[in-house]
Amino acid sequence: MTRFIIRRTIYALxxxxxxxLTIFAVIRLTGDPVSLLAEPGARDEDLARIRNEWGLDQPxxxxxxxxxxxxxxxxxxxSFNYQMPVSSLYFERLPNSLELAAAATLISFLIGxxxxxxxxxxxxxxxxxxxxxxxxxxxxxxxFWLGLVLILFFSVWLHWLPTSGQGDWxxxxxxxxxxxxxxxxxxxxxxxxxxxxxxxxxxxxxxxLKGLPGYAVxxxxxxxxxxxxxxxxxGVNLVVMINxxxxxxxxxxxxxxxxxxxxxxxxxxxxxxxxVVMEAGIMIVVINLMIDILYAYIDPRIRLTK
Amino acid sequence: MNHLPLSRRTxxxxxxxxxxxxxxxxxxxxxxxxxxxxxxxMTLAWHTNIAARWxxxxxxxxxxxxDNFLFALHDALIKNFREVRYDHPALADKYEFAQDAxxxxxxxxxxxxxxxxxxxxxxxVKWSFExxxxxxxxxxxxxxxxxxxxxxxxxKFHFKxxxxxxPILLGTGNVCGAGWVVPQKYYEKVGKSGxxxxxxxxxxxxxxxxxxxxxxxxxxxxxxYRPIHIKQLTMQSVPEAATxxxxxxxxxxDMIYFVPGELIGRVKENKNLTLAPVxxxxxxxxxxxxxxxxxxxxxxxxxxxISLAIDRDAINQAECAGMGRVDGNWINDDVEYGMDWPKWxxxxxxxxxxxxxxxxxxxxxxxxxxxxxxxxxRGERIVSQLQAIGIxxxxxxxxxxxxxxxxxxxxxxxxxxxxxxNVTRIGxxxxxWYDAMFKCxxxxxxxxxxxxxxxxxxxxxxASYDRAERKKIAEDIQRTILEEYYFVPVFRHxxxxxxxxxxxxxxxxxxFPTITSGYAYPWEDIALKDTAATR
Numbered sequence: 001m002t003r004f005i006i007r008r009t010i011y012a013l014x015x016x017x018x019x020x021l022t023i024f025a026v027i028r029l030t031g032d033p034v035s036l037l038a039e040p041g042a043r044d045e046d047l048a049r050i051r052n053e054w055g056l057d058q059p060x061x062x063x064x065x066x067x068x069x070x071x072x073x074x075x076x077x078x079s080f081n082y083q084m085p086v087s088s089l090y091f092e093r094l095p096n097s098l099e100l101a102a103a104a105t106l107i108s109f110l111i112g113x114x115x116x117x118x119x120x121x122x123x124x125x126x127x128x129x130x131x132x133x134x135x136x137x138x139x140x141x142x143x144f145w146l147g148l149v150l151i152l153f154f155s156v157w158l159h160w161l162p163t164s165g166q167g168d169w170x171x172x173x174x175x176x177x178x179x180x181x182x183x184x185x186x187x188x189x190x191x192x193x194x195x196x197x198x199x200x201x202x203x204x205x206x207x208x209l210k211g212l213p214g215y216a217v218x219x220x221x222x223x224x225x226x227x228x229x230x231x232x233x234x235g236v237n238l239v240v241m242i243n244x245x246x247x248x249x250x251x252x253x254x255x256x257x258x259x260x261x262x263x264x265x266x267x268x269x270x271x272x273x274x275x276v277v278m279e280a281g282i283m284i285v286v287i288n289l290m291i292d293i294l295y296a297y298i299d300p301r302i303r304l305t306k
Numbered sequence: 307m308n309h310l311p312l313s314r315r316t317x318x319x320x321x322x323x324x325x326x327x328x329x330x331x332x333x334x335x336x337x338x339x340x341x342x343x344x345x346x347x348m349t350l351a352w353h354t355n356i357a358a359r360w361x362x363x364x365x366x367x368x369x370x371x372x373d374n375f376l377f378a379l380h381d382a383l384i385k386n387f388r389e390v391r392y393d394h395p396a397l398a399d400k401y402e403f404a405q406d407a408x409x410x411x412x413x414x415x416x417x418x419x420x421x422x423x424x425x426x427x428x429x430x431v432k433w434s435f436e437x438x439x440x441x442x443x444x445x446x447x448x449x450x451x452x453x454x455x456x457x458x459x460x461x462k463f464h465f466k467x468x469x470x471x472x473p474i475l476l477g478t479g480n481v482c483g484a485g486w487v488v489p490q491k492y493y494e495k496v497g498k499s500g501x502x503x504x505x506x507x508x509x510x511x512x513x514x515x516x517x518x519x520x521x522x523x524x525x526x527x528x529x530x531y532r533p534i535h536i537k538q539l540t541m542q543s544v545p546e547a548a549t550x551x552x553x554x555x556x557x558x559x560d561m562i563y564f565v566p567g568e569l570i571g572r573v574k575e576n577k578n579l580t581l582a583p584v585x586x587x588x589x590x591x592x593x594x595x596x597x598x599x600x601x602x603x604x605x606x607x608x609x610x611x612i613s614l615a616i617d618r619d620a621i622n623q624a625e626c627a628g629m630g631r632v633d634g635n636w637i638n639d640d641v642e643y644g645m646d647w648p649k650w651x652x653x654x655x656x657x658x659x660x661x662x663x664x665x666x667x668x669x670x671x672x673x674x675x676x677x678x679x680x681x682x683x684r685g686e687r688i689v690s691q692l693q694a695i696g697i698x699x700x701x702x703x704x705x706x707x708x709x710x711x712x713x714x715x716x717x718x719x720x721x722x723x724x725x726x727x728n729v730t731r732i733g734x735x736x737x738x739w740y741d742a743m744f745k746c747x748x749x750x751x752x753x754x755x756x757x758x759x760x761x762x763x764x765x766x767x768x769a770s771y772d773r774a775e776r777k778k779i780a781e782d783i784q785r786t787i788l789e790e791y792y793f794v795p796v797f798r799h800x801x802x803x804x805x806x807x808x809x810x811x812x813x814x815x816x817x818f819p820t821i822t823s824g825y826a827y828p829w830e831d832i833a834l835k836d837t838a839a840t841r
Contacts, residue, residue, distance in 0.1 A: 035710035263355040
């Protein structure tokens with residue numbers, strides 16, 4: 001088991017190393033940030049001063065070494081735009097993103113899982129068709145469009161909800177619905193297909209043959225097992241919602257990490273983009289590592305397989 | 307070059323409020339209400355994220371954005387104020403610019419204080435100027451010979467040579483931050499980063515709270531030398547335009563910046579809302595590499611034909627709901643020596659005739675028309691309008707950073723036959739425009755044009771200390787650029803803002819009083835209707 005954990009940890013570190021190299025190189029391919037930090041009529045000496053101030057006149061290997069050191073120290077570098085440690089910015093916004101992601105996850109659960117369940121149980125019925133339409137709309141309606149329609153309807157026309165920003169629970173409803181809607185559709189589809197697969201399995205047939213009532217077969221035997229891939233997907237969705245809800249956070253002026261990433265990209269704030277991507281990467285890699293270890297703990301075949 | 311000595315000109319100004327006719331009624335009303343207390347709360351929806359550096363004048367980036375925040379939080383010795391372009395006395399209640407332009411003396415208002423209660427001293431002025439490291443700092447420091455602290459109110463700047471642009475640089479809020487005063491001891495204590503988290507200034511509002519990049523909450527200060535009308539001022543970053551408009555319609559914001567063309571109609575139709583189309587940057591067509599004889603734009607007649615083929619009014623109507631301005635120059639008229647030029651003619655038959663005379667009766671292909679990102683629809687209109695004279699082109703879409711990088715790369719980045727639909731807005735002086743956009747080696751000119759005769763004249767301009775001569779040279783250069791069609795001006799677009807029913811203003815110009823800044827100011831003058839009643 002120890003060897004398995006060490007091996008997996010090494011894989012995780014290699015993954016993060018490759019991610020750091022990739023984001024470091026890719027962000028630099030987008031161009032020179034100095035042109036966006038300086039004024040339109042900036043003089044060459046002003047450009048040189050800014051370049052020097054941020055170490056952008058250093059060779060790439062030196063810049064990468066600085067970036068790597070910043071990751072190791074946990075500071076993630078200093079944002080060009082905010083002139084603050086990226087880690088401070090990230091962790092300042094993290095609670096807001098967690099709040100939004102948690103609400104969106106709840107909405108996606110409340111819509112996706114019951115609807116998927118119903119579609120699977122009443123397959124090829126009117127309910128199933130409705131579920132398919134909901135899934136299709138969820139996956140095809142762009143979040144930005146849905147967000148703007150929600151604002152128009154609930155804020156401008158009905159005056160029920162505030163348009164944007166962070167305040168009380170009312171501020172959370174529309175961004176959470178707009179964000180959770182897409183993920184609800186994906187959960188719906190997965191719940192449906194997973195349930196259908198489980199319902200076809202031998203032990204479900206046995207349960208029915210034993211004379212268990214239909215609701216007991218579905219809820220106690222089928223649903224619990226069908227939920228495993230659904231929860232795995234929900235976990236990944238949660239990480240995406242925390243770190244990459246860019247469009248929704250911009251539309252609703254929600255002060256989360258997605259918006260921080262948007263600002264970083266827009267301003268070519270290299271340390272900020274690198275830092276946010278690395279934090280998201282670390283989050284995903286650590287969660288995967290933990291799941292791998294958990295699987296290995298539960299199922300010895302996994303840790304014994306070379 | 308005949309370097310005439312300066313005519314003896316002393317600028318000595320008394321308190322500013324009484325100097326302008328516009329301010330006079332305001333002064334009277336202030337006298338009538340000596341106990342006016344700021345009341346109410348106002349929210350501004352800002353159109354991008356809020357960069358932390360914008361609240362620190364020491365690192366002014368030379369763009370228009372910081373002055374929106376500086377005017378609330380900080381104050382300058384002299385500054386642009388309503389229709390006064392740069393020399394309205396602020397922290398200094400009078401100043402004297404020496405006749406030989408080699409020194410400038412400022413007298414601080416008595417009793418002025420920073421938000422932490424410490425007095426604004428000549429030492430703070432000296433330190434702020436000497437430690438300023440933002441836009442134009444190199445020029446300021448090159449020219450500075452020394453700063454004398456004459457007494458506890460008076461500070462005198464000495465220059466190595468005549469520094470005619472000194473008051474313009476010092477007092478134009480969207481150009482340079484060297485004249486904006488920060489508290490030396492506090493700045494030294496907390497450092498640059500600490501200052502951006504908790505800035506202390508001498509402006510009408512102190513920063514009560516901030517969420518970096520998201521929201522700034524200001525509170526009116528006691529004892530500011532001018533009356534302040536609104537107690538709490540919130541500036542909230544809302545990057546999505548549709549959301550800003552919804553906030554205004556819903557009453558969540560009292561003022562929003564930048565209403566894009568497609569949303570102007572919606573705001574216009576709402577009787578509770580007021581549009582404020584502030585004239586902003588100038589747009590023009592330029593032809594990088596036209597000096598090459600093989601380039602079709604080498605022929606002046608082709609450039610002129612393009613000017614004749616462009617329907618400027620249609621572009622203004624489509625892009626800014628007609629609220630921009632079609633005039634003749636590519637340099638704004640709100641900068642020193644920016645000259646007026648009559649509106650250009652549109653005449654397709656004459657354009658076709660010129661094309662034929664130049665040997666292009668059947669037109670020619672242009673590789674790319676590239677508009678400044680992300681105003682792509684404006685580029686499309688140029689592409690479409692040029693077809694009328696046989697110029698066949700394609701639109702090139704670029705991300706903003708890539709565009710700026712290519713602009714700074716020179717002609718090699720723009721091979722073949724190219725048209726760039728460029729725009730800028732630079733404050734201060736016409737010379738800043740020429741220097742950055744036309745001069746050989748300029749930031750966005752590089753080797754695009756390189757008209758040696760004009761660059762030589764520009765050198766004469768810079769070397770001259772005679773104002774009349776400078777003006778003549780400035781106009782001469784601008785005239786040549788226009789008459790030779792080196793640049794083809796198109797229109798001056800409107801930076802369209804809007805405000806809601808709570809704002810007390812008879813007309814939008816009361817809130818956006820000058821074209822020097824696209825933003826609302828002076829913040830202390832802006833009032834809400836319920837508070838305006840107390841005036």
